[in-house]
Amino acid sequence: xxxxxxxxxxxxxxxxxxxxxxxxxxxxxxxxxxxxxxxxxxxxxxxxxxxxxxxxxxxxxxxxxxxxxxxxxxxxxxxxxxxxxxxxxxxxxxxxxxxxxxxxxxxxxxxxxxxxxxxxxxxxxxxxxxxxxxxxxxxxxxxxxxxxxxxxxxxxxxxxxxxxxxxxxxx
Amino acid sequence: xxxxxxxxxxxxxxxxxxxxxxxxxxxxxxxxxxxxxxxxxxxxxxxxxxxxxxxxxxxxxxxxxxxxxxxxxxxxxxxxxxxxxxxxxxxxxxxxxxxxxxxxxxxxxxxxxxxxxxxxxxxxxxxxxxxxxxxxxxxxxxxxxxxxxxxxxxxxxxxxxxxxxxxxxxx
Amino acid sequence: xxxxxxxxxxxxxxxxxxxxxxxxxxxxxxxxxxxxxxxxxxxxxxxxxxxxxxxxxxxxxxxxxxxxxxxxxxxxxxxxxxxxxxxxxxxxxxxxxxxxxxxxxxxxxxxxxxxxxxxxxxxxxxxxxxxxxxxxxxxxxxxxxxxxxxxxxxxxxxxxxxxxxxxxxxx
Numbered sequence: 001x002x003x004x005x006x007x008x009x010x011x012x013x014x015x016x017x018x019x020x021x022x023x024x025x026x027x028x029x030x031x032x033x034x035x036x037x038x039x040x041x042x043x044x045x046x047x048x049x050x051x052x053x054x055x056x057x058x059x060x061x062x063x064x065x066x067x068x069x070x071x072x073x074x075x076x077x078x079x080x081x082x083x084x085x086x087x088x089x090x091x092x093x094x095x096x097x098x099x100x101x102x103x104x105x106x107x108x109x110x111x112x113x114x115x116x117x118x119x120x121x122x123x124x125x126x127x128x129x130x131x132x133x134x135x136x137x138x139x140x141x142x143x144x145x146x147x148x149x150x151x152x153x154x155x156x157x158x159x160x161x162x163x164x165x166x167x168x169x170x171x
Numbered sequence: 172x173x174x175x176x177x178x179x180x181x182x183x184x185x186x187x188x189x190x191x192x193x194x195x196x197x198x199x200x201x202x203x204x205x206x207x208x209x210x211x212x213x214x215x216x217x218x219x220x221x222x223x224x225x226x227x228x229x230x231x232x233x234x235x236x237x238x239x240x241x242x243x244x245x246x247x248x249x250x251x252x253x254x255x256x257x258x259x260x261x262x263x264x265x266x267x268x269x270x271x272x273x274x275x276x277x278x279x280x281x282x283x284x285x286x287x288x289x290x291x292x293x294x295x296x297x298x299x300x301x302x303x304x305x306x307x308x309x310x311x312x313x314x315x316x317x318x319x320x321x322x323x324x325x326x327x328x329x330x331x332x333x334x335x336x337x338x339x340x341x342x
Numbered sequence: 343x344x345x346x347x348x349x350x351x352x353x354x355x356x357x358x359x360x361x362x363x364x365x366x367x368x369x370x371x372x373x374x375x376x377x378x379x380x381x382x383x384x385x386x387x388x389x390x391x392x393x394x395x396x397x398x399x400x401x402x403x404x405x406x407x408x409x410x411x412x413x414x415x416x417x418x419x420x421x422x423x424x425x426x427x428x429x430x431x432x433x434x435x436x437x438x439x440x441x442x443x444x445x446x447x448x449x450x451x452x453x454x455x456x457x458x459x460x461x462x463x464x465x466x467x468x469x470x471x472x473x474x475x476x477x478x479x480x481x482x483x484x485x486x487x488x489x490x491x492x493x494x495x496x497x498x499x500x501x502x503x504x505x506x507x508x509x510x511x512x513x
Contacts, residue, residue: 058478136229157469298499307400
């Protein structure tokens with residue numbers, strides 16, 4: 001077991017970093033957008049065989065999560081997001097007159113959106129082995145729109161070793 | 172201060188990526204499984220001195236978290252997980268007849284497990300310095316089983332520089 | 343589109359890993375401490391142009407999050423943190439006599455602090471492109487003190503390619 005601990009150990013191949021900024025227009029106030037194939041595409045095109053893909057949102061009222069893309073479940077998730085940070089709760093942030101800093105021109109009462117984003121998280125790191133994201137059968141990567149409809153950006157970075165054929169070492 | 176900002180800066184040594192898939196059988200419906208020593212072992216065997224270890228679960232009803240391994244506290248955490256997403260809440264996902272996609276043969280009513288997983292998160296990135304994970308005194312890495320008993324897989328990837336002795340630079 | 347998918351693809355430059363341990367004394371029981379400029383400074387000094395910065399706390403009663411630094415919003419966040427894991431809830435962890443392991447000398451009843459930390463998460467991975475963290479306009483990096491006042495440590499690791507001028511490839 002000791003000698004066989006790591007399935008893959010890769011040394012001395014070409015180290016690469018590839019990045020992309022994905023822009024999309026969300027369609028609902030609260031929406032789960034499945035980015036899995038889009039992220040997979042970036043990993044494949046990067047040529048990275050062993051490494052990491054880090055995905056993060058560039059907004060404070062969206063989240064980045066991994067779970068199952070089952071429509072009834074996503075509908076349950078929307079209920080829970082409302083339960084965890086209700087839209088109707090009182091938010092000081094929604095009192096635009098009271099703010100110390102300049103309010104963006106397209107600002108709306110969205111304290112609940114920020115609280116939900118805080119809870120769900122904004123970045124996910126996933127391992128790449130043999131050129132594929134090491135996701136389980138039911139795992140899908142979602143951007144969660146919490147204050148739509150808006151134009152949104154997601155940052156994707158792939159880094160690791162681009163192994164030429166025959167360079168892989170098994171030990 | 173300016174010149175001494177980084178304790179470690181390492182350039183030009185061997186860059187390595189090591190990955191492992193850890194499989195385990197969970198024992199309880201809701202269980203915190205301490206993976207710290209297992210992850211530490213992978214980091215040591217990788218030979219990576221300065222870099223990152225990324226750990227993520229491969230399931231949508233488990234979570235990956237870092238906190239203290241104090242039995243009373245883990246018992247408190249179980250209460251909170253039940254409070255945040257009660258098992259008895261109504262879940263559309265639990266209506267197997269209503270689902271649009273094929274239901275896995277071992278499926279059980281587990282909407283609450285998914286909601287808990289969404290909340291707790293599925294990946295953790297930890298820094299490696301001088302060959303050790305930069306964990307604090309009380310920090311332990313846990314796989315959280317939220318829909319046990321099941322066979323589970325955790326993906327571990329270590330990447331960074333494997334410094335030969337004497338290669339380290341302090342500046 | 344196919345050829346132009348990645349804005350940046352960088353190969354064969356110098357791979358670097360830089361790490362730093364930031365120590366700070368928190369000032370409130372529940373406090374959001376904006377670390378953005380401090381992390382940006384580490385990224386700039388690292389010289390890494392394309393890569394990743396991973397930031398994590400070294401404590402089990404603090405969290406690491408990204409959201410907006412708007413004072414009224416941070417005040418809302420404090421209310422929600424209290425709502426999600428009330429200080430007044432019963433915590434077995436607070437029964438110091440019942441604990442199986444030795445209790446740290448400076449221990450206080452802080453079950454709620456741990457539960458809050460579990461919920462908010464302890465690490466954030468952010469992409470670096472063209473030498474800058476790829477943060478959105480309103481995104482700021484916070485250490486969240488959940489059991490202050492205490493001395494705290496945050497681990498920062500920057501890894502990636504340090505591109506010399508003229509080495510960048512666009513394709």
